[in-house]
Amino acid sequence: SEPLLSVQGLKVHYAVRQGWRGSAFAVKAVDGVDLTLHAGECLGLVGESGCGKSSIAQALLGLVPATAGVIRLDGHEITGAAQVPAMALARSAQMVFQDPMSSLNPRQTIREILSGPLRLHGMSDRIEREARVAEMLGLVGMSPEVATRYPHEFSGGQRQRLCIARALILRPKLVICDEPVSALDVSIRAQIINLLLELKDRLGLALLLISHDLGVVEHMSDRIAVMYLGRIVEEGGWHEIFTEPSHPYTRALISAIPDPMHRDKAPARLGGEIPSPLAPPDGCAFNPRCPHALPQCRSGAGPDFTPIGADHKARCHLLHTGTNHV
Ligand code: SF4
Numbered sequence: 001s002e003p004l005l006s007v008q009g010l011k012v013h014y015a016v017r018q019g020w021r022g023s024a025f026a027v028k029a030v031d032g033v034d035l036t037l038h039a040g041e042c043l044g045l046v047g048e049s050g051c052g053k054s055s056i057a058q059a060l061l062g063l064v065p066a067t068a069g070v071i072r073l074d075g076h077e078i079t080g081a082a083q084v085p086a087m088a089l090a091r092s093a094q095m096v097f098q099d100p101m102s103s104l105n106p107r108q109t110i111r112e113i114l115s116g117p118l119r120l121h122g123m124s125d126r127i128e129r130e131a132r133v134a135e136m137l138g139l140v141g142m143s144p145e146v147a148t149r150y151p152h153e154f155s156g157g158q159r160q161r162l163c164i165a166r167a168l169i170l171r172p173k174l175v176i177c178d179e180p181v182s183a184l185d186v187s188i189r190a191q192i193i194n195l196l197l198e199l200k201d202r203l204g205l206a207l208l209l210i211s212h213d214l215g216v217v218e219h220m221s222d223r224i225a226v227m228y229l230g231r232i233v234e235e236g237g238w239h240e241i242f243t244e245p246s247h248p249y250t251r252a253l254i255s256a257i258p259d260p261m262h263r264d265k266a267p268a269r270l271g272g273e274i275p276s277p278l279a280p281p282d283g284c285a286f287n288p289r290c291p292h293a294l295p296q297c298r299s300g301a302g303p304d305f306t307p308i309g310a311d312h313k314a315r316c317h318l319l320h321t322g323t324n325h326v
């Protein structure tokens, strides 16, 4: 079947001016990304802060223009000349943010917060709106009586449930979750993860899960794309990524999961910092941090994707040398 979301060759470049009267140049926040996502599937997009994953989310929501590439979402082409306004996209895609405290207006009741998007999208009947609000509260495991209360009356986990209810209120087919549990207490993370998974199955939602934490991605994703400095460096099914991680960066992220079960797969911890996208390194962008860098890793445009299996590919010169186990 046709994917709900298909992204081809997406580039999001920003013009940046450095210093007083400095010349403008392009920061390549996203530099040629392909993604597909089907209804009922969760794609985990993982990488460190600054790798471009949030810029992808903003492009999908129509909040930043794509510099190049094609995005098709739910039958609409949302890039180029056919650019669809963010308002129209809201019925196809919605976002759940990291910090449920700052994304809920403290002066509004839960009913006002949840019914706002309905009013904006033309649902003029109050009874109809209240029925939808009660339905969404039920979906996230909350009682309809909470509609008259204010955000400060709820715990962090309850507030994230309310944010999820708001994201679902227009019945979108794609929900983008940007670090949905990072701001929450460890003890309630599993509840929110399980809620998102349950909603995915019940509503046939497509989830794009954005996280720096491969441990969270591991619990939720059917497929995983690992991003580094504007590019996907490895992509595959859950099984492929966790049993046969092939890019040194993926291995480093797995080794950072605080679970001893994974440690033998990836003995090396990741040192160094992600380079500035203002001055990306030549060659493979990971080379300054890579314990296995070869001379050819330091020049040129960087490695292309090498297919590893039917649903698995990575960008690394080592894959050509036959030494898959690094
Ligand atoms: Fe390391 Fe070279 Fe592979 Fe990049 S291409 S990840 S520097 S071995």
Ligand code: MG
Residues within 6 Å of the ligand: 049, 050, 053, 054
């Ligand atoms: Mg981010």
